[in-house]
Amino acid sequence: MATALLLLLQLVSLASASHHYGGTVTYSYKGRNPDGSFRVDFRNRVTHDGCQYSHSQTCSTGNCGLVTNQQRSITDRSTNAPQSNRQWCETETVEQRKVPTDKPFDMRASSCCWIRTRNGVSGWRFQTQVDLGSRSDTGKPNRSPDIAILPFLRVPQNCPRTYKLMSFDPDGDTVRCRYGDIRNIECSGCNLPSGFVLEQGSCSLHYRNAIANPSVFGFELVVEDFPQRPISLSYTDGTQSYKAPLNPMRHKRASFQTYPPTTAAPTTTAAPTRTVAPTTTTDNRHLHGTTPLSKLPLQFSFLVDPPAPSCVDGLYLPKFVHPTPEDGQHINAEVNKEVEIRVRAQASHATLHDIIISGPLNITKHRSTRGDFVIRWTPGPDDVGDHYPICFAVESVIDPASTLPPQTTIYYGLHSHVTQSPQSGIYQSEMRCVLVNIGQRLIESHVTCHESSMTVEVERSSLPGLHEDHLRLSDPSNTACNLQTNSNSTHIIAVVPLNACGTQIEEDEENLVFKNEITTVDNIHDLVTRNHLLEVQFYCQYPKRGNVSQGFTAHRRNVVVWDKGFGKFTYEFEFYPDSQYRQMIDPGLYPLEYDVTNRIFMQIEAKSTANNTQLFVESCSAAPYDTPNYWPTYSIIENGCNLDQTVQVHRSANPRQFRFSMEAFQFIGLHDQVYISCSVLMCEAGSSGTRCSQGCINSPLTGHHHHRKREAITQSARHFISQGPLRLKRSAESTGSPATPLNLNLVFIVGCLLAAAGMISAVALYKVRASKVKYQPLASFEN
Structure with a gap:
């Protein structure tokens, strides 16, 4: 019995780890517990072809402590994958660990299998290296880099593109992204796929050229941080270790590969092709004497689609437009206040279909009826001082009228090509990542939603030096929009009608959202101001x-x-x-x-x-x-x-x-x-x-x-x-004739008998037993 149970558990473990698309692990030091132990939060983000799967890390070296709390939620899911059940699902598990010592330790997770890859990656390997020794430059334990990437990237074969991987270090350390090179610990295949260039210092991945294939490239990267100058790490047992900066003298070897021209539709404009592209790799053997402060896994899947009719952004491939934030932009947020990131894109020859995202626990996405995508997330009190990357890309689907000509010659490789009928495809925009910085709540406000109005109350103590004379709603022309009307000695109060004061209405699949804001102005009658010292944005959300x-x-x-x-x-x-x-x-x-x-x-x-x-x-x-x-x-x-x-x-x-x-x-x-x-x-x-x-x-x-x-x-x-x-x-x-109901009932009974005669007797018998009550509206002349 015990053997059978063990076998079953092993099978469940393999199933939960199968169909792997990628994942990341980061950690955050949260301080000392009352008993002197250390609290460390781990964020384990993984993507499989189903939302029911997850995996956990095990301790490989050192003392990794115990898990004291765990939360898990779905970050995003999509049906844009070309394999298996055509779906992927990203989940994030946040583990709180109680670690008894500040000495270094390693955690690992591994199993089989990736989804079908074309570069020899089968099993997956995660290694996370943690060192909680106090740094001599900050006096605190090291904080790991904040890393993120979308779990599933795709690009047309003929459209070179650069992806900037999010890699922010809160301690200001140097961050390096490299391909894994320790087989069965950092990676399975341990080889950078051909046709890609990885710039380790900037964490930039360049797609140059590859043959379209429904199988993905499996990327197995490792992210490390190094101090900018020599530092020491001190431990509670009195010992120390030393960390050196990353050696700037890198031993590089470069090779040049010749690629054939890739041809899209003859009548469309394709991006310039490259006949010669350098592929640069780095020999890591010289770095054996330079150990990082931390080591994190970064894995993802990359699909190369058939050629697009054009690589110009905004035609088939979605193009971001205002007010979409720029890549790498920092967004300041406050505890218990919702962060809203608005994304807008356009594609004149395709239809915007979806936005895919990757972000922290409990992040949500919505699409308004005007076509904008809205990403929302609310940080909690435990997030103060942390930084959370959020990545996104918009996907479009080709319009039937904009497909390629009936027969199109498409090049695959150095000398071969095939002629095939074009198929509608999915086109993905560039990937953008922003960083949300969590601070203490600065402005104390409260919003109450009513049937026809919104009431916002702002504590005066959180607005030092500001008076309602220099505050206004979006449109103060209506007397009901004057902030002096309802304010008192402790609070600035605005009672905002849903149809006045510049209130804007937005709509998504589930809610109506009414928005307004309080801003500072030189004169409350000014239409514009260049001295916005304050913006209190608020809204009421009404289920539709x-x-x-x-x-x-x-x-x-x-x-x-x-x-x-x-x-x-x-x-x-x-x-x-x-x-x-x-x-x-x-x-x-x-x-x-x-x-x-x-x-x-x-x-x-x-x-x-x-x-x-x-x-x-x-x-x-x-x-x-x-x-x-x-x-x-x-x-x-x-x-x-x-x-x-x-x-x-x-x-x-x-x-x-x-x-x-x-x-x-x-x-x-x-x-x-x-x-x-x-x-x-x-x-x-x-x-x-x-x-x-x-x-x-x-x-x-x-x-x-x-x-x-x-x-x-x-x-x-x-x-x-x-x-x-x-x-x-x-x-x-009633006034109806007594004979009429009988006749109608006879007709109804005869009809039912005729219908029953056409059925298999067993089915008919089941129907009679299962449905005791038959119903239909009676005719107007029936009692």
Whole structure:
């Protein structure tokens, strides 16, 4: 039994390490624990072809201590890979370690296998070297370089490109990026792929030329830091060690390789080809006497795609434009305040598809309906003094009308070429990395989101020497935007309407975001200023979607969609006697009863003064019971399309109102009541590309959807509020002929028998047993 269990664990370990795309490891010294031990945080970032995989490091030399806490989250995932299941997923695991001594130690992780590589890399090897001795120049333990790269890079075969690997050292040390050269410890293949040049001092990787192939190059780099002048490291046991600067005299050997010209489409413009490219490598043997302060693994996958029609950025390959930050830019951030990085790109001959990112734990990415990408991350109190790199690239997909000519000659290697039909591809922009520096919170502010406004309160004590006379919102022309109106002796307070004071609205897949800022000016009536001493940016985020449920037995309070820390919109679901919608039905008259000949008039309204928003009702369904996940339900509206043939939509001048009506019905069977539930969302009014602007999205059964019987649908219980049911008047109160229901029921029974005759008996029997209740709307003349 024990042997079988051990074998199983070994298989699980191999599975978790398989399909490796790359990864990095960094560490951060966090101070002494009360018992004198050392706290060190390790950030282990790895990429596999599934999000369920991860790996852990083991101690190889020295005393590595114990793990006291661990967090793990998904950083990013994509389906742009050419192999296996066509996906990759990057996760980061943060381990807090309690280390009893400040002496050096090594941690390692290794297993099999990389995804299929073309340069002989099979198993992967990580080595992390840590030395916590106190430096003579800073008086503190060494801090490792902050390194980062995207886990999956790709480039067209015919487009040379340079990648600057993020390698910032918080101690100001010299950082070197080299290819691993200790087999089975630092690397598996230990050879820099042909067609690439690695500049070790600047950590720059140059892609020159390689043949397109669905297999990737596996890169196994090592990042090391060296002091700029000789220093000593002192340990608590009284011993010392010495570290020397990196020897500037590097023994280089250079070779020159001749590459063939690479040809793209004859009618397009390709980047100039290079017939001669130097490949420089470094002999590391002379460095045996120069040991680094730390050693970190840096591994990633690199895919060479078929040639692009053009290598000019902005045509097929996305080109970054303002306000995208520059590569290497430093961004200052404060604890518990969200960092927002806005990325914008353009590609005139392709469609922007996605942004891929790599960053710290709990980073998120969004895409606005205007096409911008937004990266957000909130540092915590434990991040003060640390530096976090964030890397990103935008990917585009080629438009069908912009493909290569039907037959294109493409060169592969020195003398060979093939003629192939072009295929649509994915094009990746340049990679950019920024560094986020975490400091203490400087400005104490608090934002409260209301139904139609935002309130921001800023402590005066955090704004020394500044008065509200020299502070203003984005647009102070409205008297409601004057900061003096609500401020007091301790706080500067702004109550900002969602539709005034220069408030901007943005939209992504899930939320509406209203933004504004308080800035310093020489004169509050100035339109511009060159003396911005302060910028307090704030926003309220409102979930667009919510399930609004309303019945008819009692009239309760309005439905509010609310999430902690976010804003809220209030939705009202009322019933009216006719299509004029002048006066809603008195709540005291509930429960409401209808004949099947009656039409039910309903209105859903989003209560908000923001005049740049609109309401969209995505779906409505009916069920005989007051349960959010009751099965089955009858669809009235689905994907914005009217499924019930009696539904009519009535116009309203208010974009936040939705008026509709339908004929009363009941469920076939013993049910004499109906509950209605609708899923609604809010959008930016007039903005193209939103779910609201798309309207009805037809199902594959377009043209027949009003006969469709709705399958099971599960609705979120988070916003489900019961106020049902709607009741039909009994037969004694109705005017229909007593013979009519019998005839209809006979027709219905005959139809069911004919349908059952066409089925396999076993399936038919299963259907009868599994579905006790059949349902459909009754005709208007049926009781």
